Each structure stands twice: as structure tokens, then as C-alpha cells.
Amino acid sequence: MSDIFKVKIVFSQSHLIMPKIILGILIILGVVIFIQSLMKAKRENRPVMDFKNKKFFEDNYDKVKFYGTIILLLLYVFSMNLLGFILSSIIFLSLFNVLFTGKKDIKSIMKSIVISIIETMVVWFVFGYIFEITLP
Amino acid sequence: MIDFGFIHLAVATLGVVIGIIFGALPGMTATMAVAIFLPLTYAYDLTTSLYLLLGLYVGGISGGLVPAILINIPGTPSSVTTGFDGHPMAKRGEGVRALRIGITSSLFGGIFSLIVLALFTPILAGWAIKFGAVEKFLIILFAMTVIAALSKGNMTKGIFSGFLGVFISLIGVFNDNQKLRMVPEIFSMDLRDGFQLLPVLIGLFAFSQLLEESELGMKQTIINNNVLEDKQTKKFSFKDFKGQIINMIRSSSIGTFMGILPGVGGSAASLLAYSQCKTWSKHPEKLGTGAIEGLVASESSNNGLTGGALVPLLSLGIPGDSTTAVLIGAFILQGIQVGPLFISQNPVTWNTILFALLLCNLLMFFIMFYPVKYLANIIKIPKARLYPAIILLCIVGAFSTRNGNMVDVVTLIIFGIIGYVFSKIGIPVTTFLIGFILGRDLEKYFIDSLKGSGGDLSIFFTRPIGLVIWGLI
Numbered sequence: 001m002s003d004i005f006k007v008k009i010v011f012s013q014s015h016l017i018m019p020k021i022i023l024g025i026l027i028i029l030g031v032v033i034f035i036q037s038l039m040k041a042k043r044e045n046r047p048v049m050d051f052k053n054k055k056f057f058e059d060n061y062d063k064v065k066f067y068g069t070i071i072l073l074l075l076y077v078f079s080m081n082l083l084g085f086i087l088s089s090i091i092f093l094s095l096f097n098v099l100f101t102g103k104k105d106i107k108s109i110m111k112s113i114v115i116s117i118i119e120t121m122v123v124w125f126v127f128g129y130i131f132e133i134t135l136p
Numbered sequence: 137m138i139d140f141g142f143i144h145l146a147v148a149t150l151g152v153v154i155g156i157i158f159g160a161l162p163g164m165t166a167t168m169a170v171a172i173f174l175p176l177t178y179a180y181d182l183t184t185s186l187y188l189l190l191g192l193y194v195g196g197i198s199g200g201l202v203p204a205i206l207i208n209i210p211g212t213p214s215s216v217t218t219g220f221d222g223h224p225m226a227k228r229g230e231g232v233r234a235l236r237i238g239i240t241s242s243l244f245g246g247i248f249s250l251i252v253l254a255l256f257t258p259i260l261a262g263w264a265i266k267f268g269a270v271e272k273f274l275i276i277l278f279a280m281t282v283i284a285a286l287s288k289g290n291m292t293k294g295i296f297s298g299f300l301g302v303f304i305s306l307i308g309v310f311n312d313n314q315k316l317r318m319v320p321e322i323f324s325m326d327l328r329d330g331f332q333l334l335p336v337l338i339g340l341f342a343f344s345q346l347l348e349e350s351e352l353g354m355k356q357t358i359i360n361n362n363v364l365e366d367k368q369t370k371k372f373s374f375k376d377f378k379g380q381i382i383n384m385i386r387s388s389s390i391g392t393f394m395g396i397l398p399g400v401g402g403s404a405a406s407l408l409a410y411s412q413c414k415t416w417s418k419h420p421e422k423l424g425t426g427a428i429e430g431l432v433a434s435e436s437s438n439n440g441l442t443g444g445a446l447v448p449l450l451s452l453g454i455p456g457d458s459t460t461a462v463l464i465g466a467f468i469l470q471g472i473q474v475g476p477l478f479i480s481q482n483p484v485t486w487n488t489i490l491f492a493l494l495l496c497n498l499l500m501f502f503i504m505f506y507p508v509k510y511l512a513n514i515i516k517i518p519k520a521r522l523y524p525a526i527i528l529l530c531i532v533g534a535f536s537t538r539n540g541n542m543v544d545v546v547t548l549i550i551f552g553i554i555g556y557v558f559s560k561i562g563i564p565v566t567t568f569l570i571g572f573i574l575g576r577d578l579e580k581y582f583i584d585s586l587k588g589s590g591g592d593l594s595i596f597f598t599r600p601i602g603l604v605i606w607g608l609i
Contacts, residue, residue, distance in 0.1 A: 022303045029296040036292060069350040070553075073527070077545050093524045100350070100520035119525050127179075127532055 068099045089120040140491060147180075148187040148492060152499045155195020160211045160514040161522075162203055163349055166196025167459045171341045172526060174334060174465055175533030182470040182485060187492045189466055193459055194246060194442055194496040198504065201238040201435055202511045206231065213403040214438035217410040217430065224426030232508055236372040237428055238435045239504045241384060245436035246497035248388035249395065249443025253450075254490050256396075257479065260451035264476035273581035276574050279454040280567070297563045301571025302578055307331065333465050335534040335548040336572060340565050341462065342530050343552025346523055348559070376428055383413060383429055384436045391437030395444020395456050409437030443493065450478055450486070454574070458566040464573055 072095055079088040090113075097112030098104075151173075158169035169192040177185035200212030205222035218238060225234035267275065280298045308331075377384070387409040394405035413433035414420050423430045445456030446463075453475035455461035467474045472482065479486045504511060534548040535541070558565050 019303070019306050022299055022306065025299050026296065026303060029292060029299065033292050033296060065350040066347065069347060073549055076527075076531070077542070077549065080545075081542065089528060093528060096524035096527060097521060100523055101518070102520070115521060116524065119528060123528055123532060127536070 065099060065102075069096075072096060072099065086120055086124055089123075090116050093119060140488070144184060144187045144492075145495070147184055148191045148495055149499055149503070151188040151191020152195040152496055152503055155192040155197075156199035156202075156500070156504065157195075157514055157517065158192070159196040159199020160202040160511070161517065161519065162209045162211050162515075163345065163519070165212050165341075165345075165459075166193055167462055168342045168345055169193075169196045170459055170462045171338045172529050172533065174337065174462065174469070175536050177466045177469055178536055182466070182472060183488045183492075185466055185470075186485070186489060187495070189463060190489070190492045191496045191499065193463070194439075194493070194500050195503075196459070197438055197442055198239070198242045198246075198500050199514070200438070201242065202235065203515050205234045205238060205431075206512055206515065212438075214406055214441065215434065216403050217406045217434040218438075220410065220424050220434070221427050221430035222434075224424075225431070228426060230426070233372040233376070234426075234431060235508050235511065236505060237376055237431055239501060239508075240374075240377070241387075241432045241435035242439040243497055243501040244384050245388045245391055245439030246442055246500070247494070248385070248436070249392040249440040250490065250493050250497070251443075252392045253443040253446050253493070257447050257451045260447065261476045261479050264452055267476065269581040269584035273578060273585055275452060276454070276578045276581070279448070279452075280571060280574070293563050294567050297558070297565075297568040298571035301568040301573075302575035304331065305572045305575030306579060331547050331551075331572075332544050333468060333573065335544045336551045337462050337465055337569070338530050338533055339548045339551030340555040340569055341458070342526060343548060344555030344559060344565070346527065347552060347556040349519065349523065377432070380428065380432050383416070383432055386412060386416070387433040387437040388440040391440025392444035394437075395441040396447045397456070405441050406434045406438045409433045439497075446489070446493075449474060450489070451476065453478075453577075455570060458569065461566065461569050461573060468573075 072092060076088060076092040079092065082088070083091070093116035094109075094113045097115060098109055101108055101112065103109075154173070155166060155169055158164045159166060170189055173188060173192060176188065180188070197212060197214055200210055200215035201218045201222065203209050203211040204215040204218035205226050208219040208223035210216045210219060222234045222238060225231070264275075281295070390409040390412060391405045394408065410423075410430060410433050413429055414423050417423060417427075417429055419427070441457065445460045448454045448456045449460045449464060453464075453473070455464050464474060472478070472485070530548060531545055534544045555565050558568065
């Protein structure tokens, strides 16, 4: 009887004990959550996999800004390796500014570029020089 | 003994001002402010960064009252109830009065919780010092259950997200035998130490918010300027607080207590304080139409949270809310163990924390109370111009985690998307984060307990303190 409550601790394998336990708990909880939503669906008389009525995004969400943000972020990170921190930050901060304000006139774009240059320089100076933090 | 000098005062002021701005902008929270500025702790020593971070915390919680009163949109979740009575007052032309009452109540709540923090933490810590590995394991388990139980929505999802956090934290090398686990071959170098805390934090709390805002199109909150510029019908005076003392103490206690409970969060605290205020009020029908009582209750309770949430952090090493969960990062980054021994081992830091909290509350009061008419301008700061700067700060912050490693920047983006998806499908992010922070400790204490008992699981059920904690679970 008491053997059930015993766990063998082998030093070379001890790194695998906890992940196994946690994974077990996660699977049990996952099943519970699934059953719960199954029962809820039954009570409300609707199909279990009701993807049509469930919306992940808000109504009329801003597709350009949302996907634009993700794409720009990825490009930004990759470009930092190629162009260095200052140049890529200025370019991408301007792009973010233009994307978020959504205005396409020259005045607004110029404003975006100026803001980006100032911000990049301030961060570069404050972090890189005063605090001696390594920058990309 | 406390550490205090000119630089500390300057940094605290900066923290409070930035905190108020973050708090006052709907969608940006105190947690986000602390997460973004956390990397600066690399540059400063711990005490200086504590002044900054506590300033951000206090400012961020307090700033939420500005838009709540002026446009009836809470700037932070914890000021949901402030608008119930604050906004009707502003519409009556008592905007300045409402703001000042709110600010003064915030100060009271902050100081009240500070006193509780100072008195209560050493006692709790002294009690927790007797804990062995078994009890430590159980107390973490207990904290996670409480967090999950009190988290919004579905409890099972809360527990699930906590354990998911633990699971993610286990990725990498186990310190006991230096063996790698759960890491695909190709990433074996990049993920040797698992995911770093800082990029995970910033991703979960700042980047996910960025994605949510961009989904909504970065719309600017529109504010009608006239609210504060019109002739004020009623002036503020400290006499307004006559008869509010009991209300203030009650609400602050509720806020502080809710802060001590792990994972409850500010909105629950102010809602509870508001409903209690209604129950005890002599004129419950007046609440919601611009009664001072409601405003006082809401604001003193949400600032009561600040000190309360630090109690479990500094005595047990368990964060009380999402902001303190981020704050624990500052200690970890500086290599200081927060837990029962914290106060006795770092008396200077402990005194400094108390003093910094007092200072930040006072600064918050002076910064907001006198230039009250200009506060409305904060809401006008265009988000479309602010978010790019935040992106820059986040990336620099993540990058500096291990002195320049692109893996951390990628981690930042991954966890930004995870945080965004979690909030969409209703999995609480705070629970995940707390699981992630405490995961490694949980494992260590579990293995240590088993080693001590020779692998006998009954060890968890036989020790007296352990049994008490089981009872609580």
C-alpha cells in the first residue's frame, strides 16, 4: 500500500520528474476544461464547435494596423542585425508612427520621421551612454 | 538607516509622473509602466531602481482617477468605480473638487496600507522562517490555488494557466544535475537557461496591450475640455472629508486586505469597497449620482492595494498582484532573494522600501493636487505617437536582459502574442506569470522535500504546518 506513495529519486533522472507531473496535471485540466465547455454547449443547445458565432477579433477590427504591427515588428527585429540599431530604429519607428496615425499627408509623415529620429537618439544616448546598457 | 539622496528624489518624481501618465491613459496600466522600465534596474543599484519602480506603481494606480472622473472611462482597472460618482460630479461642474477629493483619498489609502505593510510583514516573515522545503512547496501551491480561485472567470482555466506557467518555466537546464530538458536540438544553445523573465514580462504586459490597441485602431479618447474650464460650482475644501473618516478607514482596509490576497487585483478591491460603502451609507440612494462617499471609497481602496500587495511579496516571496509580480523581477535581476529572510538580511533595503513608498505617495499628492487643471491634458497625448516609443523601449529592454541577445527579443514578441491570445480566449495572464515566476522554486522545493524523505510522498501530509496549509487549500 505504502509503495504507491513512493517516488524513486534517481539523481541522473531528477530533471524529468517535475515536467512529467506538471504535464500530467495540464492534460487532466485540459480534459476538464473541454468537458466543461461541452456541458455548457449542451445546456445552451448549441453545437460544441461553434466557431461561426464565436468571434476571435472585435467587430470591424483594424486589419491594416493589427497585421501591420506584427509584420513590422518581425521585420524590425531582423533588420536590426543588418542595419544596426540606430538606422533600423529610425526607419521602423517612422513606419510605426505612420501606421498608427493613419494619415498620409506629407506633413504628418515628416512629423513621424522627426519624432523617430529624436526618440532613437535619446534612447541611444540615455541607455547606451549614461547607463552603459548594450544596445542591438 | 535608509538610502536617500537627491538622485533618489529625482528618480522617484520621474517615476510618479510617468506612472500618472500611464495610469491616466486608458489601456495603459501601472503593470505595463513597471514592466517597461524594469530594464533600467540594470543600470542602477537596487535602491535607486526601487524608488523609480515604486513611483511608477503608486503613480500608475493613482492616475486612473483622472479619466474616470472626466470622461467616465477608468484609466486603470482599479478605478472602475471612481467614475460612478466622480463623473456625475464633473458634469455638475465640480470636476476640480472631485479630482481633489479623489487624490486626497488616494493619499490616505496609500499611507494606510503602508502602515499595514510596515507592521504586518515582519510578523508574517518571522512565522514563515520556520518553513522547510515541504512547507515552501505547499505555500506556493496554496498561493497558486488562491490566485486561480479569485481570478476572473473560469477557475479551471485559472489553475490551468498557472500550471502552464510552471511548465514553461521548467524549460532549460535543471540546476541539480545540469541536464537539459524539453528543448529541441536546434535551440539547445538559445534556450539553455529557458525563457528569460524580463522579455516574458514585457511581452505579456506591454506587447499584448500594443496588439490589442492596434486591433482597435489606436483610437484616441475624446475629451471635452470644458469640464474643468467652466466655472466651478463648488470648491474643494478639506471639510468635505468630515464624516468620511470611517468610510476611508473601511475602504482602505478592504483595499489593503484584497492586496494581501494573491492575485485579486484592483478592480475587485474597489468594487467591494464601493458596495460596502453603499451598504453602510446613510443615503445609499445618493450613490451613483455624485456622492463624495462613493468617490472616497473607490480611491482609498485602490491605493490601499499598493502596500497590501507588497506584504506577501516581501514576507513570503509571493506576489500579490500583477504589478508586484513584475516588481519581483527587479529583485531577481539584482540577485536578491525575496522571502522570509528578506527583511532580516536586507534591513536597509526594507527601510528604504517603506520610505520610498511614503515619499512616492506624498509626491503623487503634490504632483496631482495643485496642477489639477492641467491633468486633463494627459488624456490628450496621442496614443499613435506614444506606442512607437514604447515599442522601442520594450525592445531595448528585452535586448539588455543578457547583455545583447536577439533570442530575448524574439521571446518578447512570442510572449506578446501569447498574452494577446490568452486575453482573447479568457485565460488569465497574471496566473500564468505567477506560475512562471514561482515554477522553478516549486520544483526545487518539491525535489528537496522528496530527497529529505527518501522519495516518500507522505511527507507532504505528515508535517503539522503542512497540514494547516493543506487545510487552507
